[in-house]
Each structure stands twice: as structure tokens, then as C-alpha cells.
Amino acid sequence: xxxxxxxxxxxxxxxxxxxxxxxxxxxxxxxxxxxxxxxxxxxxxxxxxxxxxxxxxxxxxxxxxxxxxxxxxxxxxxxxxxxxxxxxxxxxxxxxxxxxxxxxxxxxxxxxxxxxxxxxxxxxxxxxxxxxxxxxxxxxxxxxxxxxxxxxxxxxxxxxxxxxxxxxxxxxxxxxxxxxxxxxxxxxxxxxxxxxxxxxxxxxxxxxxxxxxxxxxxxxxxx
Amino acid sequence: xxxxxxxxxxxxxxxxxxxxxxxxxxxxxxxxxxxxxxxxxxxxxxxxxxxxxxxxxxxxxxxxxxxxxxxxxxxxxxxxxxxxxxxxxxxxxxxxxxxxxxxxxxxxxxxxxxxxxxxxxxxxxxxxxxxxxxxxxxxxxxxxxxxxxxxxxxxxxxxxxxxxxxxxxxxxxxxxxxxxxxxxxxxxxxxxxxxxx
Numbered sequence: 169x170x171x172x173x174x175x176x177x178x179x180x181x182x183x184x185x186x187x188x189x190x191x192x193x194x195x196x197x198x199x200x201x202x203x204x205x206x207x208x209x210x211x212x213x214x215x216x217x218x219x220x221x222x223x224x225x226x227x228x229x230x231x232x233x234x235x236x237x238x239x240x241x242x243x244x245x246x247x248x249x250x251x252x253x254x255x256x257x258x259x260x261x262x263x264x265x266x267x268x269x270x271x272x273x274x275x276x277x278x279x280x281x282x283x284x285x286x287x288x289x290x291x292x293x294x295x296x297x298x299x300x301x302x303x304x305x306x307x308x309x310x311x312x313x314x315x316x317x318x319x320x321x322x323x324x325x326x327x328x329x330x331x332x333x334x335x336x337x338x339x340x341x342x343x344x345x346x347x348x349x350x351x352x353x354x355x356x357x358x359x360x361x362x363x364x365x366x367x368x369x370x371x372x373x374x375x376x377x378x379x380x381x382x383x384x385x386x387x388x389x390x391x
Numbered sequence: 392x393x394x395x396x397x398x399x400x401x402x403x404x405x406x407x408x409x410x411x412x413x414x415x416x417x418x419x420x421x422x423x424x425x426x427x428x429x430x431x432x433x434x435x436x437x438x439x440x441x442x443x444x445x446x447x448x449x450x451x452x453x454x455x456x457x458x459x460x461x462x463x464x465x466x467x468x469x470x471x472x473x474x475x476x477x478x479x480x481x482x483x484x485x486x487x488x489x490x491x492x493x494x495x496x497x498x499x500x501x502x503x504x505x506x507x508x509x510x511x512x513x514x515x516x517x518x519x520x521x522x523x524x525x526x527x528x529x530x531x532x533x534x535x536x537x538x539x540x541x542x543x544x545x546x547x548x549x550x551x552x553x554x555x556x557x558x559x560x561x562x563x564x565x566x567x568x569x570x571x572x573x574x575x576x577x578x579x580x581x582x583x584x585x586x587x588x
Contacts, residue, residue, distance in 0.1 A: 176497030176548065177525040181518035186534050188580050190511040192434045197409040199431040204412055204422075206430065211421050220499055236500060236515040238405060245412050254415045262411030265404060308550050310497050312524065324480065327552045344551040346482075359528040361543045367551035 169221075169274055169304050170311065172228035177312040177355065198237035205244040212251035217334030221306035222246045225270035246270040273335070275305030281338040285370050286326055288343040294320045295376035296347060298368065306334035309372045313364075316353050317376045321365065322346035329369050342370035439508035442473050443556055444577035446483075446506060451561045452570045461485055464556065468506060477554055478505035484547060485558040486587070491538055492545045493531065493584030494555045495523040501549035503556050507579060514583065524548060534585050557584040 193199040209219055222243040223231075231239065246269045248254050259267040290296055300315035308330045322345065329340045348365050351358035402410065416422050446468050450457040460467035464481035468474070481503060484492040496502065497520045502510040513519055522530045527544050531537070538544065547555045559581040565573060580586035 173498055175517050175521040178517075178521040179525075181521045184513050184519045184522070184530065184534060185516065186513045186519075186585070187511075188578060188586075190513070192439070192509045193431065194512070197406045199435075200413060200427055201409050203427040203430045204409070204416060207416055207421050207426070211416075223499070232517060236512060241405070241409055241412065245408075248412070248416070253419065253421070258415055259408070259411050262414055263404075263407045265407065267408055267411065308498060310548065310550060312497070322482070324551070324553055344553075346547075346553070355525055357525075359526055359544075360540055362527055362546065363543065364524050364546045364548060366548045367553055369551065 169224060169306070170302055171224040172226070172231045173224045174311045176310045193237075198235075201237045201241040201244065205240045208244040208248045208253070211253060212247055214247055214251075215328070215333040217306050217328075217330035217332075219243060219247070220330070221273070221334040222250075222270050224306065225273065227268070227271060230268055242268065242270055273305070275303065275335055281329075281332045281340040284326075284340055285342040288323050288345070289370055290320045290323070290345060290373065290375070292320055292323065296320060296345070296373040297376040298347075299372055299374060303331060305331060307331045307372075309368060310366060312354060313347075313349060313366050313368075316349055318347040318349040318353065318366075320345045321348045324367070327369070329371065331369075331371075344369050345373070347373070434509050438475075438504060440506075440577075440579035440582065441574070442471075442508075443503070443506035443579075443582045444574040445471055446473070446556070447558060447577045447582065448570045448574035450483075450558055451565075451573055457558075460558070468556075473505045475505045477501070478503055480553045481506070481556060482547075482553050483556045483558050484545065486560045486584075488560070489541070490543050490545060491531075491584065491587070492547065492555075492557045493523065493527060494547050494549060494557060495520060496549045497521070497524055498550055501554060503554035506556050507582060511579070531585060536586050538587075557582050559588050562588040 223239045226242055245259055245267060249256050249269060256267065256269060295317060297317045298313045298315060324344045326341050326343050329342050332338055332340045344367050346365050346367050348363050351362035351364060354364060450460050460483050464483040468481055486492055500510055500515040524546055527546050549555055562576055576588060578586060581588050
């Protein structure tokens with residue numbers, strides 16, 4: 169889904185609140201929330217994709233105004249309710265107030281997961297174009313590279329496709345690749361000498377044709 | 392944990408929500424005794440940047456280890472006993488005088504737990520995730536890591552199963568140091584790539 173979690177390249181955010189010596193947990197409740205997510209994910213047998221998608225479905229305003237471990241708490245409670253471990257009214261009664269959960273899954277049940285892809289279609293050095301599409305369910309294809317052309321720099325193993333595993337018990341496996349994008353391919357206001365690498369599943373990619381649309385002013389800088 | 396042993400009279404709304412979920416799950420027998428404390432203890436004391444620092448120091452001290460680390464990060468860190476969740480597919484990217492590497496996860500918070508522990512809050516917050524792929528040069532400078540325009544910046548967005556570790560350059564005047572002394576020079580920030588040593 170085109171959710172608030174897909175933050176790469178968004179503008180308007182301020183400085184990074186950076187401190188070199190930050191502890192693992194700043195508050196006791198953060199450690200508890202983290203452990204409870206592990207408990208719930210184990211009890212309902214949630215895949216990594218289903219867990220991540222339960223955070224991505226948070227209401228955007230709530231997502232941006234809450235910290236990481238509140239995301240995990242919301243995910244744990246949402247998965248527990250969706251899998252019938254407990255109810256929202258129980259949560260709210262115990263908490264003595266509202267207990268915001270993530271929104272519903274927008275994707276209809278993944279129909280046919282399709283066959284596994286065991287052999288990489290691309291090799292190091294191949295030019296690939298990321299599919300320009302907007303699936304309503306979970307995906308690990310960031311918006312900022314969709315439609316863009318890059319070069320495969322590494323072929324990794326074969327892994328379960330998150331888009332499938334997030335939405336049911338079916339699984340499809342595909343190779344993943346590290347794809348290098350020149351910043352000039354991604355941003356009109358790109359910074360000098362920058363390359364961004366994104367790890368992408370096989371079905372996110374097509375072989376790039378010889379001609380490529382891009383930002384005209386970037387021509388000649390991209391290599 | 393700053394609040395350990397301290398019990399505020401009125402719990403905050405988030406504390407009440409965490410407690411509500413904890414009680415309801417415990418009532419269903421889903422929270423084993425001591426589980427929360429054990430998980431917390433591991434990530435507060437056993438798993439953290441000191442692990443990655445040992446890997447980096449070994450790579451500086453032992454050229455053959457460095458070659459193995461860059462060729463197969465997962466196997467090389469396992470030689471030092473590091474493996475586990477979020478550590479099954481480790482790729483190590485090496486800084487040189489001409490290349491600076493930096494790690495981000497724009498979609499969530501992916502991070503090499505066995506080597507660096509749990510990620511700091513700023514790594515997971517929107518400003519870092521939004522800006523590092525678009526304006527890394529200015530963001531790095533803002534964070535205290537100013538790089539000459541001649542240095543290429545390679546950003547690695549951990550969007551699939553690989554987790555990255557930056558191998559920083561060995562600092563000047565460290566030639567005579569033993570491995571343990573070298574490890575003490577290595578910071579978390581330098582292994583994420585938001586600092587140079």
C-alpha cells in the first residue's frame with residue numbers, strides 16, 4: 169500500500185534527533201511492548217510481512233506522532249485482535265481509555281501466489297527497471313524507485329516474497345538483488361556523487377530497454 | 392532503562408495501554424514467566440555495538456579476515472560467534488578514502504541486530520529515513536560527518552533480507568594498537584556510516 173511508512177525521499181522533515189550513546193530502551197514500557205510483540209507474533213504465527221504490514225496500516229497521523237515502540241505495541245494489539253486472541257473492547261476497558269489500532273487490510277486475499285522463481289533472471293551488471301505499480305497490500309518495493317532504472321550490483325539468495333506472505337499462508341520464493349541507482353535517476357535535486365542501493369525481489373523488476381526516460385537535465389551525469 | 396525502579400503515581404496513557412495488553416495476554420497464558428525480563432536483559436547487555444566493534448577490529452588487524460568478511464559477511468561474523476535474528480544475511484561494505492557508505496531502512500527499521508543491537512530511535516524516526524536517500528551529503532554534514540565532494544557516497548537501503556554493516560577506515564596513529572584497543576575506537580555511528588573515525 170502507498171502508506172505513510174514508505175518515507176524515502178519525503179520532504180519537510182526536520183533535523184535528525186541524534187545522540188551517539190542512546191540506550192536500547194528509553195522507558196520500561198518500550199521493552200515490555202517489544203517483548204509483547206514477540207509473544208503475539210509467535211502465538212498467531214505472523215510472518216515478517218504480516219507484522220510489518222500491521223504497522224504500515226496505522227493511521228498516518230498516529231504513525232508520525234508516535235515512536236517506534238508505540239508502533240510495535242499497535243502492531244501487537246492489532247494482530248491479537250485480528251487473530252481473535254482478544255477484543256478491542258477488552259483492551260480499552262483495561263487501558264481505561266482509547267486504544268488505537270491499525271486500519272483494515274486493503275488488499276483482497278492474495279489469489280494465486282504463483283510458482284517459485286529459483287534461478288535469478290538478472291546478473292551483476294544488468295540494467296533493470298523497477299515496475300511502476302501500486303499494490304494495495306504489503307510490498308517491500310519503495311515508492312521512490314518505482315519506474316526507475318538501475319544496475320544490479322549483487323545477487324543474493326532466494327527468499328519468501330513479502331507481498332505474498334503478508335496476506336495468508338501461501339508462499340512464493342524469488343531471488344533478491346541489490347540494485348544501484350544513480351541519484352540523478354531518482355531526484356531532480358540530487359546531490360553530487362551519490363548512489364543509492366535498494367534490495368529488490370525478482371518480480372519487482374523488468375529488464376531495462378535501451379532508451380530510458382529520466383530527468384532531461386540529468387543526462388550525461390548519470391554514469 | 393531510565394525509569395527502572397521508579398513508579399510514577401499516574402501511569403501515562405501509553406503505559407496503561409502496554410499494561411492492558413500485557414495483562415490480557417498473561418491471562419491467556421501466553422506470556423511465559425520471566426520472558427519479558429530475559430528478552431530485555433539480552434538486548435540491554437549482551438547484544439550491542441561492542442559485537443560489531445570486535446568484527447571491525449579483527450578486520451583491521453587481520454587482512455585475511457578482512458577479505459573473508461567482505462566476501463561473505465555472514466560466515467565471517469559467525470567465526471566470532473555472531474549470528475541470530477536479523478543476522479542471517481550480513482553484507483559488509485567498506486569505506487575507503489574515495490568511498491563512504493551509509494545504511495538506512497526507508498520502509499521500517501532493518502538493522503543488523505547481532506552486530507549492533509537494537510537500532511537507536513533516530514535511525515527509526517521519519518527524518519533519517521526520509522532524508523538519507525535524497526540528501527545524504529547534507530544530512531551527514533548536519534550529523535557531524537562532513538565529506539568532501541570528491542568522496543562518493545553509497546547509501547544502502549535495507550529493503551529485503553540483507554542487513555548491512557559499514558567497515559570504517561582504520562584511524563590514523565592506530566598502527567601499534569592491539570585488537571582490543573582497536574575495538575574500543577569503533578563507534579556505533581561509524582558502523583552505520585553517519586560518522587568517520
